[in-house]
Structures are given as C-alpha cells and as structure tokens.
Amino acid sequence: xxxxxxxxxxxxxxxxxxxxxxxxxxxxxxxxxxxxxxxxxxxxxxxxxxxxxxxxxxxxxxxxxxxxxxxxxxxxxxxxxxxxxxxxxxxxxxxxxxxxxxxxxxxxxxxxxxxxxxxxxxxxxxxxxxxxxxxxxxxxxxxxxxxxxxxxxxxxxxxxxxxxxxxxxxxxxxxxxxxxxxxxxxx
Numbered sequence: 001x002x003x004x005x006x007x008x009x010x011x012x013x014x015x016x017x018x019x020x021x022x023x024x025x026x027x028x029x030x031x032x033x034x035x036x037x038x039x040x041x042x043x044x045x046x047x048x049x050x051x052x053x054x055x056x057x058x059x060x061x062x063x064x065x066x067x068x069x070x071x072x073x074x075x076x077x078x079x080x081x082x083x084x085x086x087x088x089x090x091x092x093x094x095x096x097x098x099x100x101x102x103x104x105x106x107x108x109x110x111x112x113x114x115x116x117x118x119x120x121x122x123x124x125x126x127x128x129x130x131x132x133x134x135x136x137x138x139x140x141x142x143x144x145x146x147x148x149x150x151x152x153x154x155x156x157x158x159x160x161x162x163x164x165x166x167x168x169x170x171x172x173x174x175x176x177x178x179x180x181x182x183x184x185x186x187x
Contacts, residue, residue: 010076011076013076013164013167014073014076014077016163016164016167017069017072017073017076018069018073019160020065020066020069020157020160020161020164021065021066021069021070021073022066023153023154023156023157023160024062024063024065024066024069024110024153024154024157025062025063025066026150026153027058027062027114027150027151027153027157028058028059028060028062028063028066028150030146030147030149030150030153031049031055031058031062031117031146031147031150031151031154032049032059032063034048034049034143034146034147034150035047035048035049035143036140036141036142036143038139038140040139047136047139047140047143052117052120052121052124053120054113054116054117054119054120055117055120055147057113057116057117058113058114058116058117058150058151058154061109061110061113062110062113062114062150062154062157064109065106065109065110065157065161066157068106069161069164072164093172093175093176096168096171096172096175097172099168099171100165100169100171100172103161103164103165103167103168104165104168106161106165107158107161107162107164107165110154110157110158110161111155111158111161113154114151114154114157114158117147117151117154118151121144121147121148121151124136124137124144125137125144
C-alpha cells in the first residue's frame with residue numbers, strides 16, 4: 001500500500017512537471033518567436049523580442065525552466081518504472097536538498113522574469129510620458145497580444161513550479177521524520 005501511494009505521488013509529480021515543462025516551453029516559444037512589422041511614417045519597423053530586454057530574459061528563463069522540468073520529468077518516468085521510489089529519498093539527504101533548492105530557484109526565477117516582463121509590457125501598453133516613451137501596443141497589436149499570452153503561460157508555469165517546490169520540501173521533511181509514529185510502537 002505504501003509503495004502504491006509512492007507510485008501515485010511520483011506519477012502526480014511527473015504530470016505536474018510535464019505540465020510545467022509544456023507551459024514554460026510554450027511561453028518561451030510564443031515570446032521568442034513573436035515578431036510584427038508595421039509601416040510608421042513611411043518607415044518599416046519590426047518589433048521583436050530583442051527590442052525589450054525583459055522579454056528576451058523571459059524567453060531564455062522560460063526555456064531554461066522548460067529544460068529543467070523536462071529533466072525532472074525524465075527522472076519521474078524512470079522512477080515510475082523503478083517502483084515509484086523518490087530518488088531524493090532513496091539516495092541521500094544532500095540530494096534531497098539539492099532537488100529542493102533547484103526547484104525553489106526555478107520557481108523564483110520563473111516568477112521574477114515573468115513579473116519583470118509584465119512590468120515592461122505595462123510601459124509598452126500605456127507609455128511613459130515623463131520619459132517621452134510612446135505607446136507601442138497601438139502600433140504592434142498582434143505582437144503585444146502574443147506577448148500577453150506568453151506572460152499568462154509564464155505565470156501558470158511559475159505557479160506550477162511553486163507547487164513542485166512544495167512537493168520537494170515535503171520530500172525533504174519526510175527524510176527527517178521517523179517511518180512510524182512513536183505512539184504506534186506500543187500497540
């Protein structure tokens with residue numbers, strides 16, 4: 001029964017990692033491949049992700065997060081075939097802590113880059129008159145809509161990654177708890 005519960009936990013973690021990998025990859029692809037060309041005052045201008053540094057950082061961070069989740073998904077698939085034992089639990093406490101810290105770093109990085117890109121997009125949406133920056137989304141509407149979609153996907157990936165870091169924290173706590181409660185020993 002315990003082995004079946006661990007196997008279902010590994011499957012659930014694998015499903016969540018797969019979803020996070022897909023969301024992060026979709027966010028990276030959507031923002032990274034978004035371009036739009038418009039003619040402004042007889043000059044053709046092209047909007048790309050490299051025009052806004054925060055969007056470029058979001059594309060790279062989301063791609064890295066997708067790669068990380070893909071590697072962790074492969075770990076879960078391997079464990080599903082190996083009997084559902086958590087590798088961090090099977091190996092050492094140090095490895096469990098590494099899994100936790102990597103999950104936390106991925107969650108914080110994904111969240112921070114998505115929020116920074118959203119802040120840059122707010123400036124592109126409304127402009128900043130004090131800095132003489134004009135609105136860009138009324139010119140590059142399709143580009144801004146694609147970036148907005150990638151921000152939603154990035155935020156969903158960040159939330160999923162935060163849930164996964166909680167799962168990793170639970171796995172670390174399990175290493176420090178006894179396998180049977182002390183009150184059950186006398187019965």
